[in-house]
Amino acid sequence: MDENPPVISRVSTDECWNLLRRSGVGMLATAAAGRPDLFPVNYLVDGRTLLFRSAPGTKVAALEVQxxxxxxxQSADDDGHWSIVIRGRIDMLTDQAEIVGSGALELVSWAAGSKRVFMRLTPDSVEGRRVASADYPSGAIYT
Structure with missing residues (x-):
């Protein structure tokens, strides 16, 4: 029996957005041809939405259909590990004034290439949790 079980707590919506502003990297899940898929993405918080930019391809094609x-x-800080899941709708941004005004042009991608497709995720739900760092001696996790 674990003497020090990890403490898991919910993260408020406001704290979720504050944590997201610190990261800039996440995973976007889509459904392409009836199958789930994950894509690593760089993102930018714009108010209570997320912005992405991408090259045309599988992810964009899937999001245009569904x-x-x-x-x-997810990440870690002095208070432990945190993870956030956002579910919602992706809209393609085509209006140049909206793209410029949102700051999406400042979004830098880790992957090289022309990223000329701009997207906005508007949440239906935002859920976060935090796991306090466990105080395990080195190697004790596997005993």
Whole structure:
């Protein structure tokens, strides 16, 4: 029996958005041809939405057919590990004034190439949780 079980707590919606502003990297889940798929993405928080930019391809094609997606980000800080899941709708941004005004042009991608497709995820739900760091001696996790 674990003497120090990890403490899992919910993260408020406001704290979720604050944590997301610190990261910039996550995973976007789509449904392509009836199958789930995950794509690593760089993102930018714009108000209470997320912005992405992408090259045309599998992810964009899937989202044009089925615009509902899930997004996940996770990291760690001094308070432990956190993870956030956002579910909602992806809209393609085509209006240049909206693209410029949103700051999406400042979004830098880790992957090289022309990223000329701009997208916005508007959430239906935002859920976060935090797991307090366990105080295990080195190697004790596997005993």
């Amino acid at each position: 615009p509902h997606a899930a997004f996940g980000a």
